[in-house]
Amino acid sequence: MSPKKIVLRFPSQIVDKPLIYHLVKDYELMINVLKANVNPDKEGFMVMELSGEPGKYEQGLSFLRKQGVVVESLSEGITRNVEKCTHCGMCTSICPSGALYISRPSMEVIFDDSKCVICGVCLKICPVKAIEASVNGRQ
Amino acid sequence: MGFKRTYSEINEKIKTGKVVVVTAEEVIGMVEEKGIENVAREVDIVTTGTFGPMCSSGAFFNFGHPKPRIKMHKVWMNGVPAYTGIAAVDAYLGCNELPEHDPLNSNHPGEFRYGGGHVIEDLVAGKTVKFEASGYGTDCYPRRKIETYITLEDVNEAFLFNPRNAYQNYNVAVNVSDKMIYTYMGALKPGVGNAHYCSAGQLSPLLNDPLYRTIGIGTRIFLGGGTGYVAWNGTQHNPCAARGENGVPTGGAGTIAVVGDLKQMKPQWLRGTSFLGYGVTLTVGIGIPIPILDEEMLKFTAVKDEDIVAPVVDYSYDYPNATGKTLGSVTYAQLKSGVIEVNGKAVPTAPISSYIKAREIADTLKHSITAGEFLLGEPVQNLPSADSGISLKGLQEKKAP
Numbered sequence: 355m356s357p358k359k360i361v362l363r364f365p366s367q368i369v370d371k372p373l374i375y376h377l378v379k380d381y382e383l384m385i386n387v388l389k390a391n392v393n394p395d396k397e398g399f400m401v402m403e404l405s406g407e408p409g410k411y412e413q414g415l416s417f418l419r420k421q422g423v424v425v426e427s428l429s430e431g432i433t434r435n436v437e438k439c440t441h442c443g444m445c446t447s448i449c450p451s452g453a454l455y456i457s458r459p460s461m462e463v464i465f466d467d468s469k470c471v472i473c474g475v476c477l478k479i480c481p482v483k484a485i486e487a488s489v490n491g492r493q
Numbered sequence: 494m495g496f497k498r499t500y501s502e503i504n505e506k507i508k509t510g511k512v513v514v515v516t517a518e519e520v521i522g523m524v525e526e527k528g529i530e531n532v533a534r535e536v537d538i539v540t541t542g543t544f545g546p547m548c549s550s551g552a553f554f555n556f557g558h559p560k561p562r563i564k565m566h567k568v569w570m571n572g573v574p575a576y577t578g579i580a581a582v583d584a585y586l587g588c589n590e591l592p593e594h595d596p597l598n599s600n601h602p603g604e605f606r607y608g609g610g611h612v613i614e615d616l617v618a619g620k621t622v623k624f625e626a627s628g629y630g631t632d633c634y635p636r637r638k639i640e641t642y643i644t645l646e647d648v649n650e651a652f653l654f655n656p657r658n659a660y661q662n663y664n665v666a667v668n669v670s671d672k673m674i675y676t677y678m679g680a681l682k683p684g685v686g687n688a689h690y691c692s693a694g695q696l697s698p699l700l701n702d703p704l705y706r707t708i709g710i711g712t713r714i715f716l717g718g719g720t721g722y723v724a725w726n727g728t729q730h731n732p733c734a735a736r737g738e739n740g741v742p743t744g745g746a747g748t749i750a751v752v753g754d755l756k757q758m759k760p761q762w763l764r765g766t767s768f769l770g771y772g773v774t775l776t777v778g779i780g781i782p783i784p785i786l787d788e789e790m791l792k793f794t795a796v797k798d799e800d801i802v803a804p805v806v807d808y809s810y811d812y813p814n815a816t817g818k819t820l821g822s823v824t825y826a827q828l829k830s831g832v833i834e835v836n837g838k839a840v841p842t843a844p845i846s847s848y849i850k851a852r853e854i855a856d857t858l859k860h861s862i863t864a865g866e867f868l869l870g871e872p873v874q875n876l877p878s879a880d881s882g883i884s885l886k887g888l889q890e891k892k893a894p
Contacts, residue, residue: 440544440764440776440847444679447687447843458831461848478604479680481546481766481845482776 357386357405359428360415364398368422381414382406388472401428401472431472431487434465438484445476445485495788496534500871503537503784507868514538514782514862516855517696517794524795533791538862538869541698541794542715542780542854545691545846546766548677549657549728550775551587552613552755555649556624558582563636565626569593570612570643572623581634585654586612588765588775602675602770610775611765613653616645617717618760651755653717653763657727659779661699661747662803665690665823665842667835670809675770679845681808685835688805688842693851694798694825698781699747701794703740704879705732707784709872714751715780715858718762720867721753723781726876731885740879741796743822744804747876751779762854778850780858784869798825805835815887 364373369392377383383406392398404411415425432453441463445454453469454476456462476485506512513536515523520539523532554575556565564581567574572592575584590609597603616622624643628636645651666678667685674681678689694700702708712723726732727748734746762778785791804819811818823833828842861867877883 441849442545442776442847443844444689445843447682447689447841448680456831456843458829461829461844478602478769481768482764483606483767 355405355408355411357384357403359388359401359403359431361426361428362398362400362402362418363424363426364392364400365422366395366397369394369396369398371421373418373421373423376417377404377414381410381417383411383414389474431467432465432470432474432476433467433486433488435484435486438482439463440482440484442481444481445479448475448479450475495530498537498784498786500784500869504868506537507862507865510863510865512537512862514540514859516852516859517541517701517783518852518855520791520795521695521797524791529788529792529795532795533785533788536785536791539701539783539785539791539794540780540855540858540862541693541696541701541783542778542851542856542858543659543693543697543846544762544778544850544854545693545776546677546768546774547655547658547660547777548589548774550653550655550777551585551609552651552653553583553585554651556582556584556626556643557647557649559636559639559641561636562634563626563628563639564631564634566629567627569625570622571607571615573607573609573612575609588613589772591773598770602680604769605767605771605773608765608767608773610773613755613775614760614763614765616651617755617758617763619644645756652752653721653755653758654724654750654752655777656750657729657748658751658777659698659727659749659781660692660745661697661703662742662801663691663745664806664812665803665828665833666808666812667805667820667840668809669807669820674809675768676808677768677771677774678808679843680769685838685840688828688833688835688840689845690803690825690828690842691845692803692825693846693848694801694829695796696848696851696855698779698783699749700741700796700801702781702783702790703736703742703793703796705747705876706790706793707786707872708749708781709875711870711873712781713868713870714753714782715778715854715861716751716753716758717755717778718759719753719755719757721751722870723749723872723876724752725750729885730877731883732876732878732881733883736879737800737802739796739800740793741801743802749876778854780854782858782862782867782869798829801825803828805833
């Protein structure tokens with residue numbers, strides 16, 4: 355199966371458990387962590403690309419849910435405010451995944467969110483703050 | 494050799510709806526198809542445009558007097574200081590100005606989320622801005638403090654006066670060091686990981702009139718979505734810079750100072766802009782009509798991206814230390830292809846001025862002229878050109894005389 359982008363939220367009681375280790379070891383899933391914010395005794399938050407054999411993928415997710423992890427598919431992520439964007443193009447040489455690129459010869463800046471890895475670099479680079487971030491409702 | 498056209502003849506054609514206007518992009522294809530001579534006879538005006546960050550920009554204000562009166566010694570607009578070393582309730586807000594307590598680069602690279610350029614954009618967008626002023630009290634101006642809220646409509650005058658805009662050509666910035674750097678040309682990746690350029694190339698005003706034959710003091714222009722004028726040559730105007738055979742400078746050269754009524758302008762063409770690790774500025778939309786006075790002017794306006802070259806400059810060492818060294822030159826056609834070669838390495842490029850908006854400005858100006866809403870302003874004086882003998886000076890450190 356092709357990788358799916360998901361968002362995990364860990365209640366503060368379980369952030370110290372090696373849950374990701376079990377996804378790899380017990381369910382043979384492939385993990386690419388895109389973003390993580392996990393601190394002792396605080397709610398943890400992680401965005402990842404997950405792939406593996408379909409049956410095991412579902413089993414892995416239900417394992418996480420049983421542990422108390424809230425699992426959601428990734429929605430929104432990085433968006434571009436088309437009204438604000440001036441198509442200057444400065445983001446395009448910084449974006450590491452090619453999600454922001456210039457269509458030639460029109461020189462229009464295109465945002466292909468299927469390529470976005472939500473690294474967030476464009477958020478600070480965009481000179482007119484046209485890039486906005488929200489990960490499953492979080493700013 | 495050829496024919497001549499005057500400003501008044503062209504203006505007469507604008508008034509009678511007979512004027513032929515094309516953009517600096519459209520004229521290229523026409524010349525390829527029909528040749529210089531035919532197109533020069535057909536076309537009266539070529540419109541240009543540019544939309545990029547222009548740091549030497551700002552606005553003069555007269556706020557009106559409160560009762561009792563005040564001589565404003567300090568002024569803040571949304572917390573951003575304005576310069577008050579002029580008459581009592583006048584001030585100049587520079588677009589690079591930052592709020593008093595901005596963290597600047599203390600946590601490098603600083604974000605510089607708000608500043609003078611953003612205040613100007615907010616005002617033009619019709620937003621209410623917090624206004625604070627303090628005075629030291631004089632017999633004629635006794636008041637010492639005022640705190641209120643203003644909009645652009647509330648002030649007596651507000652005019653944009655930008656001392657240096659529309660740079661004729663510019664550096665292509667790269668970073669040869671081994672760490673990321675944050676500059677006014679954007680974030681530059683180590684090991685020449687990217688190259689940033691900032692010009693509309695074939696659409697850019699001064700690249701279409703390289704010797705300033707028609708762009709002079711009094712030229713009427715599109716400025717920030719309103720009508721403006723060329724007021725003077727810009728600061729750092731360097732008309733004697735090296736030029737190619739086509740007369741086009743091969744690096745930064747001429748500049749213009751421009752002025753216009755802020756109250757007519759539109760927020761989409763005056764954008765507060767933040768450069769990570771550097772500061773704030775204003776992205777300004779400028780469009781200039783070039784009258785085709787003769788074949789030479791048409792030839793100038795037909796300049797193509799492949800005929801305009803820009804120097805590649807290292808911003809990690811050579812630029813900050815003013816070594817004058819360049820890493821070669823590239824054409825705007827190469828820059829716009831997305832990849833250039835620097836020291837044998839393929840380097841991805843990115844613009845920091847918007848070509849698509851430059852095109853929109855040139856189009857907007859074309860339609861205003863065709864609709865009879867915009868007449869040409871004949872310069873009352875030309876800008877210093879390539880024969881002026883001007884050379885740029887650096888600042889020397891001297892002992893007290």
